Amino acid sequence: MMRAWILPLLLVVCGALVAATLAVRGFAGAAVPLLVLFVLLAGLHSPLAFPRSIGAAETQRRSALDGRPVVHWRAGCPYCLRLRIRLGRDAGRLHWVDIWRDPSGAAAVRAANDGNETVPTVMVAGRPHTNPDPVWVREQLAPRPRT
Structure with missing residues (x-):
């Protein structure tokens, strides 16, 4: 911490x-x-500077319920800061996991990135996306039409 x-x-x-x-x-x-x-x-x-972080297990549960992406981040990361700033108010609609505070979140990032703690790693529908474009992340928040 x-x-x-x-x-x-x-x-x-x-x-x-x-x-x-x-x-x-x-x-x-x-x-x-x-x-x-x-x-x-x-x-x-x-x-x-970031929305309140919650544990990886809780974010997975919440993401499964509401379909919102999970962002794994750490303080001091310029790419995480870039994502946070570019998302603006929409950042509050994502679930955030600080990998320095949550060992299971860090383990999830290492599993997604060949053993590296590369952040930001955004999980969308259970699939990891490392350092995605903030515009793409914002698009993932858009309501999807039901079929």
């Missing part, structure tokens, strides 16, 4: 050190925006 917060914490600490150095040297006007930038980057790379 702590592993997900290492990069955001490093960003905040580094930003604080750089900002403090600038402030001590008399560049307080540059220190504040720089610190804000580092804090924003830390927020984007933290678990807070």
Whole structure:
């Protein structure tokens, strides 16, 4: 669980050190925006930028009931962040599993990716799709006509 917060914490600490150095040297006007930038980057790379994660078993159960895709992700992954940002509000309609918090989710990703923890891995109808295009993922949320 702590592993997900290492990069955001490093960003905040580094930003604080750089900002403090600038402030001590008399560049307080540059220190504040720089610190804000580092804090924003830390927020984007933290678990807070993603919808609440639930366990892999629960997401499989929910996906079987409502047919929505399951996204396996981890904090600090630029491709996961890209998917999350591009999905916008639609991200809340997906089921999210943080593989660093859920060992069974990590195992599912390794099984789908030849032993690698490559994320984002999106499960649609039980089939894995590694690093799919966000437009394609959004299309999977569209209601399907009943036949």
